[in-house]
Amino acid sequence: MPSPLPKVFFFRPTFRLSAQMQHRLCENGQFHPDLHQTMSILRSAFIALSHHQPLRHFSERSALGRRLSSRFVAGMEIEDALRAAQSLQNQGTSSTLDSLGENVGTPDQARRSADIYHRLLDAVAGRKINATISVKLTQIGMDLSRDLAAEIVSGLVDHAVAVDNFVRIDMEGSPYTQATIDLTRTLHAKPENRGHVGVVVQAYLYRSAEDIAALTAEGIRIRLCKGAYQEPPALAFPQKSDVDANYVRLAEKLLTSGIYHGIATHDPNMIDAAKRFAREKFIDKSSFEFQMLYGIRRDLQRSLVAEGYNVRIYTPFGSEWYPYFMRRLAERPANVLFLARNLLKR
Numbered sequence: 001m002p003s004p005l006p007k008v009f010f011f012r013p014t015f016r017l018s019a020q021m022q023h024r025l026c027e028n029g030q031f032h033p034d035l036h037q038t039m040s041i042l043r044s045a046f047i048a049l050s051h052h053q054p055l056r057h058f059s060e061r062s063a064l065g066r067r068l069s070s071r072f073v074a075g076m077e078i079e080d081a082l083r084a085a086q087s088l089q090n091q092g093t094s095s096t097l098d099s100l101g102e103n104v105g106t107p108d109q110a111r112r113s114a115d116i117y118h119r120l121l122d123a124v125a126g127r128k129i130n131a132t133i134s135v136k137l138t139q140i141g142m143d144l145s146r147d148l149a150a151e152i153v154s155g156l157v158d159h160a161v162a163v164d165n166f167v168r169i170d171m172e173g174s175p176y177t178q179a180t181i182d183l184t185r186t187l188h189a190k191p192e193n194r195g196h197v198g199v200v201v202q203a204y205l206y207r208s209a210e211d212i213a214a215l216t217a218e219g220i221r222i223r224l225c226k227g228a229y230q231e232p233p234a235l236a237f238p239q240k241s242d243v244d245a246n247y248v249r250l251a252e253k254l255l256t257s258g259i260y261h262g263i264a265t266h267d268p269n270m271i272d273a274a275k276r277f278a279r280e281k282f283i284d285k286s287s288f289e290f291q292m293l294y295g296i297r298r299d300l301q302r303s304l305v306a307e308g309y310n311v312r313i314y315t316p317f318g319s320e321w322y323p324y325f326m327r328r329l330a331e332r333p334a335n336v337l338f339l340a341r342n343l344l345k346r
């Protein structure tokens with residue numbers, strides 16, 4: 001396994017512009033160089049802070065840090081995640097629970113991560129909550145040994161089968177793409193696992209159309225996202241417009257595959273395109289779902305539910321929230337103002 005790319009973002013940075021900032025766009029719709037530079041500086045600052053260990057140490061233990069992070073992170077404990085999942089369910093959405101953490105350094109840590117997921121699967125079954133789990137292979141030892149990760153994820157899928165649940169294997173940077181797809185296919189090939197394990201495909205990768213063809217031929221459920229890692233132009237579309245166009249093309253393939261897939265995005269254009277296509281092709285709303293991140297575009301989450309679409313919320317929790325939280329700020333630095341306003345209101 002090659003060493004992972006430096007993890008600069010978990011999610012690609014996106015920004016919503018204030019009216020004043022929009023005014024500063026050039027006529028051709030491109031960022032004014034000054035604004036572009038300001039955004040880049042802010043983004044880099046948050047990314048640099050996401051690696052700052054003393055600040056991380058302090059924040060993860062401070063009451064203020066926990067309060068701020070609560071916008072994007074459901075809490076520190078399993079019980080918090082379950083409460084969030086129950087509350088989301090009361091609002092008409094399902095969830096997928098992510099115990100925060102990635103790139104563990106020892107087999108013990110990998111097994112401890114898995115243990116949290118085993119406890120989640122039991123609790124979700126016991127309380128009849130509509131929630132699945134999302135797992136990163138590097139969180140269960142992929143950097144240490146592929147066999148270790150395979151053994152652990154296989155145990156999680158066995159457990160999911162036993163309690164009639166589902167394991168989604170998140171997609172990480174391109175050094176892991178092939179291994180993640182191979183492992184998913186191997187797991188799904190066991191007849192008893194069919195429909196209990198699925199994977200993520202990233203629209204920014206050139207290879208994704210082929211991956212979707214291979215995965216759907218085997219009946220594997222896919223979450224389609226744009227992609228969150230920094231990838232070289234040799235592997236991924238560098239332009240956002242090309243990623244978006246590919247996203248729409250791939251979503252159409254998924255929607256006509258006859259398999260229940262997840263359309264994961266907060267982008268209203270992607271969502272409208274999927275809705276329009278489904279309507280034109282008489283694809284029932286119940287045969288796919290939209291997926292979004294906890295705390296992001298809650299207005300859109302609610303309106304999709306009101307329109308009768310299935311919506312699943314990716315719900316992270318755990319004490320290792322700091323890097324995830326900083327990446328949310330890097331995606332949209334305006335979130336800092338939003339959080340500050342909310343803090344003052346309380």
Ligand SMILES: Cc1cc2nc3c(=O)[nH]c(=O)nc-3n(C[C@H](O)[C@H](O)[C@H](O)COP(=O)(O)OP(=O)(O)OC[C@H]3O[C@@H](n4cnc5c(N)ncnc54)[C@H](O)[C@@H]3O)c2cc1C
Nearest residue numbers: 011012014170171225226227228265266267291292314331
């Ligand atoms: C459920 C789910 C699971 C995911 N799993 C993976 C995975 O396994 N692997 C992977 O590589 N990526 C994953 N991603 C991340 C994904 O690849 C994108 O990086 C992320 O969703 C942002 O892209 P977007 O589709 O929302 O569109 P963008 O074009 O980035 O954003 C569209 C709009 O969404 C809103 N928005 C986006 N981010 C924020 C934010 N932080 N704060 C406030 N508003 C925001 C803004 O209004 C923005 O204009 C996942 C995303 C979701 C929703």
